[in-house]
Amino acid sequence: MSDANKRLAFAITEFLADSIANGTINKDDAEGIEVAIQCIGEAFGVDPSDEKHKSQFSIKPATLPKIFDVFLTTQQKAASSNQEAAPAPEKAAHTSVNSGPSADSIKAKAEDLKAAGNKEMANKQYAQAIKLYSEAIELNAENPVYYANRAAAYTQATKYEQAVADAKKAVEIDPTYGKAFSRLGQAYFCLGKYQEASDACESGLKLEPGNAALKSTKAAAEQRLNEASEPAASAPRATSATPRSGGGAPGAGFSGLGGLGGLDLGSMMSNPNFMQMAQSMMSNPAMSSMLQNPAMMQMAQSMMSDPDAMRNMMNNPEIARMAQSMMGGQGGAGGVEEAP
Incomplete structure (x- = not known):
């Protein structure tokens, strides 16, 4: 494998590690990203924690975001040059079709808002996180992650009905999104709707059998259901059918005399x-x-x-x-x- 490929892989692992450290990646997702870093390192034969590899493959002080910005700038300049060289009628037609921000730039802006919302969640600023996620949804209403994240923020803000609505919307957009079922189960549990919470977690576990959050919420919900279904304990009544026995206890010696005939x-x-x-x-x-x-x-x-x-x-x-x-x-x- 070429050193160029290894340097690229190493740069990707550095970017992901930096995103965890600066809060760009939600704490709930950090564990999965750390596993991804290890998998990339093993696949390309690089170790982000190895000092020798750092000196050999790291591109710092440059970073992938900076390199990508340079690429975008170059691409935009190239596009502008092509537009200037094109005939006037075609240029006018192109401008009328693509007036306003592009779809990609809108989605990128929504991702920036989501990342900012994740930082507010990490700082426990739930109202601000809800605001940022809502702005992201306004730009891209078809991304289930934004609804699931806002559901988590609503739950932390004790707005459980809104959390349920957002989690349901996330499931509607992507029925295979396990985290949406986790958010739904947590919101239902906080509302005291333990059967609904258990059912939501069960659906999520079919998609992600090893999800610890789903297992924990389901177990807690089922415990509450079992407690609610248990009959109240009552003291046994002494009758001829339930004789008392034992040395010196009330009725000792009478257990062998049978029933009392009414x-x-x-x-x-x-x-x-x-x-x-x-x-x-x-x-x-x-x-x-x-x-x-x-x-x-x-x-x-x-x-x-x-x-x-x-x-x-x-x-x-x-x-x-x-x-x-x-x-x-x-x-x-x-x-x-x-x-x-």
């Missing part, structure tokens, strides 16, 4: 007086021995499956006296206060 165990368990009586009974050695007897357990299960038998037992004064005796005289059934 009696409301939940209400009984919530009555502090009943629970005090139950705990006293369970601490009695005689009751503990009885519950370990298989025959007694079978009889208790049979009684608890029959509501009438259970009520008769509870109303039997002899049973009440026995219960009081088993609790060691601690109040008995007659001392339980009804819950209000």
Whole structure:
């Protein structure tokens, strides 16, 4: 490969690096440009960071923009000379067709405005950035980048509806522009429209599967959606179907007795007086021995499956006296206060 080609490639990498340093290139795009610099260097066998290569291939103090300006000036002079040499009628006709700024110069002016807007964004001057991007759009309304950049500025300025509109316009102009979907997802997220944000990011990820900004916004949106769909946690209600167990816990020892045949165990368990009586009974050695007897357990299960038998037992004064005796005289059934 000739040295001329290497010098040109080296000059391109210098131009791109200078554009990152002076803010011409948006910070969001800087990473991609740095990758491009490395790729150009590898393809042409030059290393922008190597001092030997700098001394061998750098064109400084000249720069590509300066060389390009010289070229444009020369081209314009050549065009002017050709026009002066042409016959008068043709010159007049040419002037009437091309009166005013050319399309290329208008697009170049729009690019200058975009670059200036990028600098204002870097300085967090969002209102000024919006103004400059708007002027660029007035000159070239078919460039999706201008709308996407203005959407970013609107988002930073908390004007989220305008950001959504600009991002949609960018997608409309170029449906393959992944960054437009990123701007749209961010604006929707800021509006609290998490499903729309997730959908926009999903569309963008189909175009750019590795885009970190799209992944991050989509993950945050889906987390908010999951939080909104989760039912409020509620405390479990103690019933005959959900017995309580464990040493010394309310109702300990009753989990093996089956259902209560229609009696409301939940209400009984919530009555502090009943629970005090139950705990006293369970601490009695005689009751503990009885519950370990298989025959007694079978009889208790049979009684608890029959509501009438259970009520008769509870109303039997002899049973009440026995219960009081088993609790060691601690109040008995007659001392339980009804819950209000």
